[in-house]
Amino acid sequence: xxxxxxxxxxxxxxxxxxxxxxxxxxxxxxxxxxxxxxxxxxxxxxxxxxxxxxxxxxxxxxxxxxxxxxxxxxxxxxxxxxxxxxxxxxxxxxxxxxxxxxxxxxxxxxxxxxxxxxxxxxxxxxxxxxxxxxxxxxxxxxxxxxxxxxxxxxxxxxxxxxxxxxxxxxxxxxxxxxxxxxxxxxxxxxxxxxxxxxxxxxxxxxxxxxxxxxxxxxxxxxxxxxxxxxxxxxxxxxxxxxxxxxxxxxxxxxxxxxxxxxxxxxxxxxxxxxxxxxxxxxxxxxxxxxxxxxxxxxxxxxxxxxxxxxxxxxxxxxxxxxxxxxxxxxxxxxxxxxxxxxxxxxxxxxxxxxxxxxxxxxxxxxxxxxxxxxxxxxxxxxxxxxxxxxxxxxxxxxxxxxxxxxxxxxxxxxxxxxxxxxxxxxxxxxxxxxxxxxxxxxxxxxxxxxxxxxxxxxxxxxxxxxxxxxxxxxxxxxxxxxxxxxxxxxxxxxxxxxxxxxxxxxxxxxxxxxxxxxxxxxxxxxxxxxxxxxxxxxxxxxxxxxxxxxxxxxxxxxxxxxxxxxxxxxxxxxxxxxxxxxxxxxxxxxxxxxxxxxxx
Amino acid sequence: xxxxxxxxxxxxxxxxxxxxxxxxxxxxxxxxxxxxxxxxxxxxxxxxxxxxxxxxxxxxxxxxxxxxxxxxxxxxxxxxxxxxxxxxxxxxxxxxxxxxxxxxxxxxxxxxxxxxxxxxxxxxxxxxxxxxxxxxxxxxxxxxxxxxxxxxxxxxxxxxxxxxxxxxxxxxxxxxxxxxxxxxxxxxxxxxxxxxxxxxxxxxxxxxxxxxxxxxxxxxxxxxxxxxxxxxxxxxxxxxxxxxxxxxxxxxxxxxxxxxxxxxxxxxxxxxxxxxxxxxxxxxxxxxxxxxxxxxxxxxxxxxxxxxxxxxxxxxxxxxxxxxxxxxxxxxxxxxx
Numbered sequence: 011x012x013x014x015x016x017x018x019x020x021x022x023x024x025x026x027x028x029x030x031x032x033x034x035x036x037x038x039x040x041x042x043x044x045x046x047x048x049x050x051x052x053x054x055x056x057x058x059x060x061x062x063x064x065x066x067x068x069x070x071x072x073x074x075x076x077x078x079x080x081x082x083x084x085x086x087x088x089x090x091x092x093x094x095x096x097x098x099x100x101x102x103x104x105x106x107x108x109x110x111x112x113x114x115x116x117x118x119x120x121x122x123x124x125x126x127x128x129x130x131x132x133x134x135x136x137x138x139x140x141x142x143x144x145x146x147x148x149x150x151x152x153x154x155x156x157x158x159x160x161x162x163x164x165x166x167x168x169x170x171x172x173x174x175x176x177x178x179x180x181x182x183x184x185x186x187x188x189x190x191x192x193x194x195x196x197x198x199x200x201x202x203x204x205x206x207x208x209x210x211x212x213x214x215x216x217x218x219x220x221x222x223x224x225x226x227x228x229x230x231x232x233x234x235x236x237x238x239x240x241x242x243x244x245x246x247x248x249x250x251x252x253x254x255x256x257x258x259x260x261x262x263x264x265x266x267x268x269x270x271x272x273x274x275x276x277x278x279x280x281x282x283x284x285x286x287x288x289x290x291x292x293x294x295x296x297x298x299x300x301x302x303x304x305x306x307x308x309x310x311x312x313x314x315x316x317x318x319x320x321x322x323x324x325x326x327x328x329x330x331x332x333x334x335x336x337x338x339x340x341x342x343x344x345x346x347x348x349x350x351x352x353x354x355x356x357x358x359x360x361x362x363x364x365x366x367x368x369x370x371x372x373x374x375x376x377x378x379x380x381x382x383x384x385x386x387x388x389x390x391x392x393x394x395x396x397x398x399x400x401x402x403x404x405x406x407x408x409x410x411x412x413x414x415x416x417x418x419x420x421x422x423x424x425x426x427x428x429x430x431x432x433x434x435x436x437x438x439x440x441x442x443x444x445x446x447x448x449x450x451x452x453x454x455x456x457x458x459x460x461x462x463x464x465x466x467x468x469x470x471x472x473x474x475x476x477x478x479x480x481x482x483x484x485x486x487x488x489x490x491x492x493x494x495x496x497x498x499x500x501x502x503x504x505x506x507x508x509x510x511x512x513x514x515x516x517x518x519x520x521x522x523x524x525x526x527x528x529x530x531x532x533x534x535x536x537x538x539x540x541x542x543x544x545x546x547x548x549x550x551x552x553x554x555x556x557x558x559x560x561x562x563x564x565x566x567x568x569x570x571x572x573x574x575x576x577x578x579x580x581x582x583x584x585x586x587x588x589x590x591x592x593x594x595x596x597x598x599x600x601x602x603x604x605x606x607x608x609x610x
Numbered sequence: 611x612x613x614x615x616x617x618x619x620x621x622x623x624x625x626x627x628x629x630x631x632x633x634x635x636x637x638x639x640x641x642x643x644x645x646x647x648x649x650x651x652x653x654x655x656x657x658x659x660x661x662x663x664x665x666x667x668x669x670x671x672x673x674x675x676x677x678x679x680x681x682x683x684x685x686x687x688x689x690x691x692x693x694x695x696x697x698x699x700x701x702x703x704x705x706x707x708x709x710x711x712x713x714x715x716x717x718x719x720x721x722x723x724x725x726x727x728x729x730x731x732x733x734x735x736x737x738x739x740x741x742x743x744x745x746x747x748x749x750x751x752x753x754x755x756x757x758x759x760x761x762x763x764x765x766x767x768x769x770x771x772x773x774x775x776x777x778x779x780x781x782x783x784x785x786x787x788x789x790x791x792x793x794x795x796x797x798x799x800x801x802x803x804x805x806x807x808x809x810x811x812x813x814x815x816x817x818x819x820x821x822x823x824x825x826x827x828x829x830x831x832x833x834x835x836x837x838x839x840x841x842x843x844x845x846x847x848x849x850x851x852x853x854x855x856x857x858x859x860x861x862x863x864x865x866x867x868x869x870x871x872x873x874x875x876x877x878x879x880x881x882x883x884x885x886x887x888x889x890x891x892x893x894x895x896x897x898x899x900x901x902x903x904x905x906x907x908x909x910x911x912x913x914x915x916x917x918x919x920x921x922x923x924x925x926x927x928x929x930x931x932x933x934x935x936x937x938x939x940x941x942x943x944x945x946x947x
Contacts, residue, residue, distance in 0.1 A: 080711045080909075081712050081713060081714070086713055087711070087712075087713075088648045090649065167660075167662065167663050168659055168660040168663040168664070169656075170656060170660065173651070173652065173656060223663075225713075226708055227708070229715065229718075232714075245798060247797065247897070248709070248712040248714050249712065250722070250723070250797055251897070253798060277897060278794070278891070278896065278901060279794060279894075279895035280892060280893075283781075283895060290786055291785055291789075291793055293793065293794075474646065475641070475646045475910055476641040476642065478643075478646045478650070479641065479642060479646035480645060480654060480657050480658070480661070481641065481643055486641075498650075500650050503649070526653070526658065527654075528654070
């Protein structure tokens with residue numbers, strides 16, 4: 011009796027499973043008939059009736075951004091996720107290719123001194139705009155819109171991209187298609203304003219009423235900017251989904267661009283889930299920012315649905331070496347520069363820092379945490395053409411050499427506790443970073459390397475929102491630097507190193523009076539400052555690269571920073587998507603989305 | 611009864627004001643900075659200006675009063691305007707609660723997120739209750755039978771396996787191996803015909819299944835023990851000795867009495883439907899209210915966190931009242947006058 015009951019129960023269960031299986035099969039067929047394997051709900055009918063083979067003939071493409079965009083106004087939200095989502099709609103005058111070359115977008119050409127676009131005294135730059143460009147609402151794009159964009163950002167106090175407009179005294183419309191940008195001082199590298207997806211052009215007619223204090227209240231505008239780009243937003247849900255359709259007024263329509271009629275940016279979930287969707291399940295076409303365990307990612311890639319791509323720019327994971335004394339006993343003087351009177355007891359000795367650097371096996375750090383998304387590097391400025399080769403000694407781990415070097419400078423273990431002392435101070439460091447699985451695994455490895463050379467390491471990790479938050483009262487921020495060594499990633503927003511290399515001049519040293527300084531290591535060198543001054547006055551590209559290499563070598567040789575890993579952005583593409591080329595690390599990863607097509 | 615409800619509602623008002631104040635204090639003490647997620651290339655002086663315009667640097671009490679006036683004056687007025695399509699006072703200048711990360715009105719985002727949250731969590735909840743109560747009653751009635759043992763095993767397994775494990779397991783089995791269901795939830799999907807309804811069922815299947823299992827597990831154990839307690843009561847023996855049929859004894863007498871503690875549990879779980887399920891929503895990529903709350907916390911988006919937690923608090927207070935009223939319906943001995 012009992013047995014028959016069980017059998018019946020099992021039979022019911024089996025029927026339920028079978029029913030589910032059937033409906034699953036049916037659903038797949040209906041969507042496959044729709045011709046777009048990526049949309050699950052069969053929303054293939056677009057409002058425009060696309061011409062066969064023409065612009066918008068390619069159906070829908072699904073892009074996964076697990077950190078979803080919160081808005082579409084790049085001037086109010088500076089995060090990459092928002093900038094990316096906006097870059098389908100808004101365009102700058104010029105953008106960078108993956109190889110860091112400037113490419114004109116809305117401008118006819120890149121202005122230079124040679125073609126007369128940049129004045130001889132480097133005080134102004136003249137942009138000529140392409141003729142006949144239309145906003146997606148059908149009105150013409152003119153120089154007034156460019157001028158308005160400058161006014162918008164400079165008059166809105168919370169404009170996140172205002173550093174792009176720094177040093178500009180005026181932007182004027184010479185005529186309908188000519189914009190004159192004038193600077194306060196000679197500017198050898200004038201391509202910050204209106205260049206890259208971080209500083210695109212807004213439509214004056216749309217945003218005129220949204221300047222200054224009104225900026226935040228303009229929700230409709232911030233969620234639906236009118237642009238000149240290949241797509242128009244149709245539905246925007248903050249931190250969730252952004253839906254686009256192709257812009258019939260796009261200048262590329264005559265050349266059958268863009269191919270896809272619809273774009274959906276789907277947010278939510280996590281990096282691993284996105285990677286699975288693209289690589290293993292093939293249910294999406296692109297997955298952004300896949301910082302996933304390299305082994306897991308490689309297994310998923312082996313399923314054969316997609317490919318992982320890495321886009322290198324200038325981001326470097328590095329150890330910042332505190333040049334001041336963080337001893338808690340110092341009270342208010344803790345990690346204060348104090349005019350150079352509060353040096354670190356041993357980390358100001360470049361040889362000790364060099365020994366710490368030599369002991370590290372950078373390749374192992376990459377293999378454990380970064381995979382395709384990282385390369386060992388010995389430079390603070392990692393990217394060509396200003397890539398230094400003078401520090402390549404650090405690429406091979408040399409524990410013996412590190413030990414010899416420490417012995418040589420007199421940092422020896424005199425009391426037999428296994429930890430070396432330098433001028434009476436034990437080589438014991440507090441090493442902090444933000445809370446993140448990859449960083450903690452790298453921290454453990456670095457600690458084990460340093461154990462081998464007699465340096466004691468105490469590890470600490472701090473929640474990212476506190477560590478990178480600017481709370482001046484918190485002792486745990488990276489600016490406060492109440493530790494000997496800290497690890498994080500920094501990089502330049504532009505392929506030109508000038509702004510970035512300016513981070514380590516004496517006037518940028520972080521102090522309690524100058525909490526906003528960017529010189530976190532509290533490094534101050536007259537040589538560095540003089541060389542940097544020269545960089546800001548030099549226009550010749552080759553000479554600029556030379557100076558950058560020298561500046562880079564100074565920071566490394568003086569033991570201010572220990573570069574570890576040159577980090578790339580990692581994204582996955584479905585194998586059916588063609589025409590992507592290299593992943594762009596310097597600009598929007600969607601910079602050439604109008605050229606993307608689907609095969610098969 | 612009516613008086614009782616009015617009295618309870620009046621007590622709820624100061625309770626909620628205190629709750630909102632406590633939430634504000636906790637958020638104020640918690641570390642975090644709305645500009646922390648910006649790239650390091652954004653210079654500190656720009657960050658300071660952003661904090662200034664957001665009102666992050668305003669004194670605590672000013673921020674609290676501002677939020678209170680927005681929550682209890684501006685938002686209700688705005689809602690009335692939208693519903694009745696009228697203009698009340700200076701509606702252009704009235705400031706709504708704006709999120710610090712999206713700069714959009716928090717209430718609008720909450721309304722945008724409600725459908726998917728209620729679809730998934732509501733269905734999972736109802737399904738959980740529908741499974742749990744019969745299973746609990748039968749398990750108790752046939753204590754130590756095969757059904758009871760299997761039920762105990764399944765509910766223990768369901769309760770002890772965390773959603774982040776069962777969820778990923780479900781994705782691996784049903785999406786990766788069997789390819790039956792999509793691994794993520796499309797919030798823009800609209801049900802228009804039979805096919806789209808089937809798709810809606812398919813995208814709901816995994817999250818609802820996983821959550822329903824979890825909900826049912828706890829609730830069925832609870833129902834089982836409550837029914838067991840009642841089965842040994844004297845009134846059950848009396849009912850049986852009167853010659854009542856077993857069905858009547860079980861369903862009319864035992865079940866009704868056993869449901870009183872179960873109803874409390876169910877009523878207090880309902881606000882949880884609106885609070886969302888943070889882990890499930892992350893795993894199945896459902897951008898519901900739970901995901902909104904956790905994103906806001908991570909982004910130090912204080913207005914959003916404050917508004918969301920306050921709404922959850924208000925719902926909890928409200929459903930507490932509902933539970934108390936329901937006792938009276940289940941058990942005539944409970945009086946409120």
